[in-house]
Each structure stands twice: as structure tokens, then as C-alpha cells.
Amino acid sequence: MSEAQWWQRxxxxxxxxxxxxxxxxxxxxxxxxxxxxxxxxxxxxxxAVWVSPIYPSPMADFGYDVADYCGIHPLFGDxxxxxxxxxxxHRLGLKLVxxxxxxxxxxxxxxxxxxxxxxxxxxxDWYIWRDPAPDGGPPNNWISNFGGPAWxxxxxxxxxxxxxxxxxxPDLNWRNPELRAAMHDxxxxxxxxxxxxxxxxxxxxxxxxxxxxxxxxxxxxxxxEPEVSRLLQTRSTDQPDVHGIIAGxxxxxxxxxxxxxxxEIYLPVERLVTYYGDNLEGAHLPFNFQxxxxxxxAPALARLIEDYEAALPKGGWPNWVLGNHDRPRIASRxxxxxxxxxxxxxxxLRGTPTMYYGDEIGMENVPIPADQAQDPWEKNEPGLGxxxxxxxxxxxWDGSANAGFTTGRPWLPVxxxxxHRNVEAQSADPHSLLSLYRRLIALxxxxxxxxxxxxxxxxTAGEALIFMREHEGERFLIALNLGDTPRGDIALxxxxxxxxxxxxxxxxxxxxxxxxxxxxxYEGVIVQLAKT
Ligand code: GLC
Numbered sequence: 001m002s003e004a005q006w007w008q009r010x011x012x013x014x015x016x017x018x019x020x021x022x023x024x025x026x027x028x029x030x031x032x033x034x035x036x037x038x039x040x041x042x043x044x045x046x047x048a049v050w051v052s053p054i055y056p057s058p059m060a061d062f063g064y065d066v067a068d069y070c071g072i073h074p075l076f077g078d079x080x081x082x083x084x085x086x087x088x089x090h091r092l093g094l095k096l097v098x099x100x101x102x103x104x105x106x107x108x109x110x111x112x113x114x115x116x117x118x119x120x121x122x123x124x125d126w127y128i129w130r131d132p133a134p135d136g137g138p139p140n141n142w143i144s145n146f147g148g149p150a151w152x153x154x155x156x157x158x159x160x161x162x163x164x165x166x167x168x169x170p171d172l173n174w175r176n177p178e179l180r181a182a183m184h185d186x187x188x189x190x191x192x193x194x195x196x197x198x199x200x201x202x203x204x205x206x207x208x209x210x211x212x213x214x215x216x217x218x219x220x221x222x223x224x225e226p227e228v229s230r231l232l233q234t235r236s237t238d239q240p241d242v243h244g245i246i247a248g249x250x251x252x253x254x255x256x257x258x259x260x261x262x263x264e265i266y267l268p269v270e271r272l273v274t275y276y277g278d279n280l281e282g283a284h285l286p287f288n289f290q291x292x293x294x295x296x297x298a299p300a301l302a303r304l305i306e307d308y309e310a311a312l313p314k315g316g317w318p319n320w321v322l323g324n325h326d327r328p329r330i331a332s333r334x335x336x337x338x339x340x341x342x343x344x345x346x347x348x349l350r351g352t353p354t355m356y357y358g359d360e361i362g363m364e365n366v367p368i369p370a371d372q373a374q375d376p377w378e379k380n381e382p383g384l385g386x387x388x389x390x391x392x393x394x395x396x397w398d399g400s401a402n403a404g405f406t407t408g409r410p411w412l413p414v415x416x417x418x419x420h421r422n423v424e425a426q427s428a429d430p431h432s433l434l435s436l437y438r439r440l441i442a443l444x445x446x447x448x449x450x451x452x453x454x455x456x457x458x459x460t461a462g463e464a465l466i467f468m469r470e471h472e473g474e475r476f477l478i479a480l481n482l483g484d485t486p487r488g489d490i491a492l493x494x495x496x497x498x499x500x501x502x503x504x505x506x507x508x509x510x511x512x513x514x515x516x517x518x519x520x521x522y523e524g525v526i527v528q529l530a531k532t
């Protein structure tokens with residue numbers, strides 16, 4: 001593995017641009033803000049920055065409704081500013097990955113305006129139009145992911161168009177070769193500007209059942225769940241022919257070499273791993289979101305990791321995601337103690353880690369009063385807890401009025417706890433979560449064993465999860481006590497006599513161990529085993 005790729009060795013960090021750093025006082029983050037904060041990211045030790053959409057957009061879904069794939073929204077800056085951002089990232093040794101949103105456009109995209117103008121328009125077939133059902137209703141039972149029908153009637157033509165998300169986000173028709181060619185050119189446009197790869201939005205949605213058959217009902221649906229859960233999306237998503245489409249995207253990246261293709265995929269593991277492609281010609285990294293849903297007990301995590309490792313195709317590179325802009329914050333999901341263990345787990349597992357901005361300081365979900373809700377999903381289905389604003393609040397840089405994020409009025413409220421939970425304060429505290437992240441990242445950067453070594457489950461001892469990473473004779477034992485009781489009895493694996501604790505999640509222990517060691521409640525350690 002000496003020729004491992006940068007996206008295998010490296011650590012990814014997601015920036016949600018609206019919330020990272022504002023420089024012009026409008027309360028929304030911008031490209032100049034990201035550029036100003038790059039030294040922070042380089043200092044943290046991450047390798048690649050993925051930036052959520054920055055394209056012109058009416059912002060019905062905060063940029064995931066793209067009105068021009070080859071431009072920059074004036075809120076964020078302009079193309080010259082983008083070029084400055086990427087130049088500075090590269091100067092600091094950071095890769096820059098863009099969000100590519102190919103499943104749908106904005107309904108304000110010129111392509112859709114043209115498609116909608118007439119059934120005979122040259123771009124009509126770039127979108128998905130169907131005649132009404134015999135009763136005049138929608139063509140089938142598909143439900144929008146944000147609630148409500150996934151079909152909207154275009155009264156002028158009498159046809160419905162399909163939208164897996166908002167009605168302002170019409171789905172593109174990837175069966176149309178001209179559309180595919182136009183989208184391939186979008187990828188080239190950005191790679192010509194130096195972009196190092198793409199995170200592809202809802203990639204498992206790109207192809208739909210060619211016959212548009214109904215999705216089956218979900219027998220496990222319970223009242224109070226979002227409406228989309230009523231159906232199993234077996235016809236509207238994850239179609240066999242999506243893999244050819246992804247291979248087509250991958251081939252465009254291969255024209256440039258050394259770029260990464262990441263796919264956003266929410267599917268069970270056995271379906272997820274098909275997105276590597278039959279001959280690994282699919283996504284380099286089909287995002288593995290299992291830690292977003294896991295129950296944080298040692299047996300559950302042990303099984304989940306084992307199942308994932310076992311499901312990977314030969315040569316498929318693993319990856320792990322701890323948070324993103326669509327799911328509750330890790331610190332809120334599992335509590336601040338176990339958030340420290342999550343950091344150690346993420347950065348010691350085999351596979352590329354992806355961090356979400358602010359998780360490195362333990363940012364929590366920020367409650368958003370109903371009248372300040374911004375997220376369209378929350379507005380469509382209020383009160384179910386589907387809203388994504390709580391995990392999208394401004395980055396907490398310091399203890400000043402708006403946490404150093406903006407001089408204006410932030411688009412979402414800044415967390416109350418920013419007075420003490422911020423980058424500045426945690427940088428000064430050698431025991432903070434941020435200090436732990438820095439230490440773990442620094443170790444991973446210098447230890448090929450953590451980047452490339454094999455993974456082996458040693459076992460669980462009560463709530464302690466114990467596994468081994470091994471590479472070229474070097475072995476690290478990682479032991480994480482997820483429980484609230486101390487463990488005095490963690491034995492080194494059979495045949496091992498001694499080792500050295502390199503890092504504890506408490507950042508207060510570096511010591512030799514012989515035969516075994518103890519763990520405090522919610523403590524994790526990385527033990528370098530003595531060479532045999
Ligand atoms: C993805 C994005 C999410 C967005 C949706 C529709 O899931 O991560 O934020 O709302 O796609 O584009």
C-alpha cells in the first residue's frame with residue numbers, strides 16, 4: 001500500500017459555507033471567510049476540505065437547489081474569489097472537494113425554465129415528465145423526501161414533473177445522453193479550476209425505475225415518522241443502472257487523475273458497498289454513515305465495524321463519517337463524554353475519516369424556535385424533529401458576541417454555549433476536545449499503521465471495545481470504554497507482554513503498560529504494543 005492515494009491516507013473536513021465564517025457582515029458565511037480560516041484547518045491537520053454547495057441558487061434548500069452549476073452565488077463571492085480560495089488551499093497543502101448536485105436542479109435553472117416552456121422544448125427530456133394517472137392524480141405513489149407528493153402538476157402542459165425533494169428541485173433525467181454530457185462538462189469545468197474531487201449529492205437517487213412503478217409500502221412505518229418513511233424507495237432509488245451512470249462520472253475524473261469521487265448514499269451496508277462498482281469503477285468512497293445511526297454500545301459498534309469490513313469488496317477502501325449537515329450533532333447524540341471516544345474511534349478505524357465542522361469542539365444541536373426555522377423540511381413537516389437547522393449553526397470561533405462568525409446578524413442563532421465552547425478557548429486548554437482532536441490527527445498523520453494498517457477486532461469486555469491496527473510489524477491496540485464504570489482488567493492480547501499508552505482521551509496519561517491496563521469511565525486509549 002505504499003502508493004496509497006491521498007484520499008485513503010487523508011482526513012476530510014466538511015465546511016457548511018453559510019455557517020463557517022462571514023467576512024462582509026451579511027450574517028452568511030462566504031468564500032473569503034473559508035479562505036481566512038484555512039490556516040486553522042491546516043493547523044488542525046486535516047487533508048481535504050469538502051465545501052457544501054456554493055453555486056447560484058434561490059436557496060429553497062440552501063444551495064442544494066442549483067441554478068447554475070458553473071458559477072458562485074454572490075452571497076459567497078465570485079469565481080475570482082473561488083480561484084483565490086483554491087490557490088490558498090493548495091498552497092497550504094489542502095485538497096478542495098466540491099459538492100456536486102446532479103440529481104436535481106433548481107426550478108429556476110435555465111434548463112428547467114426551457115424544459116417547462118413547452119413539451120416540444122429541446123430540454124424537455126432533461127427532466128422527468130409523466131402524464132397524470134387515469135384519475136388525473138400523480139403518475140405513481142412516490143413521496144418527496146421532504147414530505148408531500150413527489151410529483152407536481154405543470155398546468156400549462158398538463159403533465160407532472162418528478163422531484164425527489166422540494167417542488168423547487170425538479171429531478172434531472174440521467175437517461176438523456178445530452179444531459180449526461182452537459183453534467184460531465186460541469187465536472188471538467190471545476191477540475192480545470194483545480195478542484196480535487198466531488199462529493200456527489202444523493203447519488204443513489206440518480207436513476208429511477210424505467211416503468212415508474214409504485215414504491216412498496218413500508219410495513220415498519222409508525223405514526224410520527226416523516227412521511228417519506230411510509231414507502232420503501234425500491235423503485236424510486238437504487239436502480240441497477242445507476243452504476244453505469246456513476247462509472248461515467250468516474251471516467252471523467254480519470255481524465256484528470258488523482259481526484260476523488262465520494263457518493264452520498266443512505267442504504268443498508270450490503271447495498272451501500274455495491275456503489276464501489278463491480279470492478280471498483282464506481283465511487284472511490286461511498287459514504288459510510290453507520291456511525292450516524294449507531295447505538296454507542298461496545299457490542300453494537302463491534303458488530304457494525306465487523307459487518308462493514310466483511311461487506312467491503314476486494315480493494316474497496318473503507319470510510320467513516322461522524323457528522324454532517326443533515327443529521328444531529330454527535331455531541332448531542334451521544335453526550336460529551338462519549339464524543340471524546342467518538343473522536344478516537346473515528347481517527348483510529350481503518351478507512352478515511354470525515355469530520356463535520358464544529359464537531360472538533362463538541363458543538364451541540366442548537367434549539368431553533370419554530371418561528372426562526374429555516375430548513376424547508378422542518379417547515380413542511382413541523383414538530384417531527386426532522387429539522388436540520390440545529391446542526392447548521394455558526395462555527396464558534398471565540399467568546400465574542402457572535403462567536404467571531406459575523407459582525408452582522410447570523411442567519412441562524414449562535415449557540416448560547418459559545419462563550420466557553422469555542423476554538424480560541426479550547427486551543428488554550430490542553431485537555432479540551434479540540435486538543436484531543438489535534439493529538440489524534442497528529443498521530444494518525446505520522447503513523448502509517450493508523451492510515452493503512454489492517455483492522456482486527458480483539459473483542460469486547462463489558463462496555464469496552466478493543467481492536468487492533470497492524471502494519472509492517474507495528475501494532476496499535478485501541479481500547480474504548482463506552483460505559484460509565486471503570487474497567488481494571490483490560491488484558492493485552494495473548495502473547496503480548498507490554499506496550500505504551502500513547503494517548504488517552506483524557507490527555508493525561510502516557511505510560512508503559514505490562515500485561516494489561518485499566519480504563520476510567522468513558523476513557524479510551526491507544527496502546528502501541530512492543531515489537532515482538
Ligand atoms: C442531500 C443533502 C441535503 C439535501 C438533499 C437534497 O441529502 O445532503 O442537505 O437537502 O440532498 O439535495
